[in-house]
Amino acid sequence: MPVLARWIEAAGIPTVVVTMMPAVAEERRAPRIVGVEFPFGHSFGMPGDKAMQRRVLELALRVLAGAAAFRTRVDIDIEWPVPLRDAYKAWQPKEASPIVKKLLATWGRA
Amino acid sequence: MWAPFEKRLQASRIALLTSAGLYLKASQPKFDVVREQDNPEWGDPSWRSIPAGADAAEIGVAHLHINDQDILADPEIALPARMLSELASEGVVGGATAEHLSVMGYQDRGLEDWRLLTLPALVGVLRDRQADGLILAPA
Numbered sequence: 001m002p003v004l005a006r007w008i009e010a011a012g013i014p015t016v017v018v019t020m021m022p023a024v025a026e027e028r029r030a031p032r033i034v035g036v037e038f039p040f041g042h043s044f045g046m047p048g049d050k051a052m053q054r055r056v057l058e059l060a061l062r063v064l065a066g067a068a069a070f071r072t073r074v075d076i077d078i079e080w081p082v083p084l085r086d087a088y089k090a091w092q093p094k095e096a097s098p099i100v101k102k103l104l105a106t107w108g109r110a
Numbered sequence: 111m112w113a114p115f116e117k118r119l120q121a122s123r124i125a126l127l128t129s130a131g132l133y134l135k136a137s138q139p140k141f142d143v144v145r146e147q148d149n150p151e152w153g154d155p156s157w158r159s160i161p162a163g164a165d166a167a168e169i170g171v172a173h174l175h176i177n178d179q180d181i182l183a184d185p186e187i188a189l190p191a192r193m194l195s196e197l198a199s200e201g202v203v204g205g206a207t208a209e210h211l212s213v214m215g216y217q218d219r220g221l222e223d224w225r226l227l228t229l230p231a232l233v234g235v236l237r238d239r240q241a242d243g244l245i246l247a248p249a
Contacts, residue, residue, distance in 0.1 A: 001129055001248035003221060004213075004229070010111040011233040014243045021248075031112055041130060041176040043247035047184035050193065057190050057245075061203060064243045065119040070112040090177060097174040097216070098150035 002030035016064040018043045018056060022073055032067045034060050035075035037084075039091040045078070052078060115243055117204075122242035124198075125207040127232070129215030130181055130188040130249035131173030133158045141172040141214040153216035155223035157232060159209045162191045175216050176249050188249060207239040215249050 002025045005015040009031045019025045020043070022035030036043060036056060045052035056076060063074050080087055096104065115122075131141045141154040160169070169185045171178035181188045194206045211232055217224055236244060 001215060001246055004127075004224065004232075005244075005246050006111055007225065007229050008233060008236070008244060008246075009113045011229075011236075012113050013233070013236050013241060014113045014115040016243070016245055018245060018247045041178070041181055041249050042187050043128075043249070044187050044190045044193075047180045047187050050186075053186055053190050053193050054197075057193050057197065058202070060245045061119055061124065061197070064124075064245060065115045065117075065122065067115075093174060093177050095174075098147050099216075102150045 001025075002028035005030045014064060016060050016067075018060050022075060026071060026073055029071060031070055032063050033071070033073040034063050035073060036078070037075070038078075038080055039084075039087040041091050046081065117242055119203055120201060121204045123205040123207055123240055124194060124203050125210055125236055125239065125241040125244045126189050126191060126194060127211040127213070127244055127246045128189040128249065129213050129247070130176065130178075131171055131214035132160055132181070132185060132189060132212040133170050133172060134160065134164065134168055135170040136168060140170065143172050143174050146174060146216070152218055154214050155217060155228050156213075157228050158212040159235065160189060160191070160212050161209050162195060162206050164191070173214050173216065173249060181249075188247060204242075207236075207241050209235070209239065211235065 016032040017030045018034045025033045044056045
């Protein structure tokens with residue numbers, strides 16, 4: 001996604017990436033970054049929590065329009081309301097993805 | 111590469127892009143998760159246009175690497191189209207594009223298909239819709 005942001009930016013359209021992995025986005029040179037310490041699949045917050053979603057979206061807009069330099073990063077100060085250990089279990093897909101199944105099978109044979 | 115944001119936010123039209131594999135159940139094909147099952151290194155590089163006014167009930171999720179339960183319950187956590195329209199009606203932003211963009215974030219490492227096929231299409235839509243800026247949210 002940081003790479004896609006860079007390409008779109010190269011076409012002249014300013015971008016901001018809202019991401020659970022801001023360090024990776026920095027490393028991959030995303031032009032503007034908003035870091036969220038949320039589980040995967042939840043870039044803008046908890047389902048049904050409009051106030052939280054609004055805070056993330058407003059920060060993204062401010063960083064998009066206001067960042068003074070390439071690779072500006074702002075991390076949002078919101079704590080996930082569920083203990084992250086439980087939250088991380090919950091964002092796993094119900095069934096392992098094909099690549100995970102393949103890797104597990106490979107490791108099983110090793 | 112850095113494209114400066116030239117306009118005021120209050121005069122700008124903003125677009126959203128999610129990589130959560132969102133699609134419209136009634137009118138769009140799913141991202142191809144069947145092919146990915148057979149070829150786990152591959153991910154569908156295509157994209158979907160999601161109208162800004164789409165209802166939660168119209169939206170499906172095709173992404174084998176995330177738990178889709180919360181996104182199906184409230185797609186705003188991946189693509190906050192309604193919240194963006196709300197901010198536009200309050201004058202916080204000038205407007206939202208009439209359609210937003212969806213891709214499926216699990217891609218082969220080279221990203222060749224994204225670069226050669228999907229990127230030009232996405233940029234074309236953003237230009238047609240006169241987007242002044244794009245918010246991307248990886249799933």
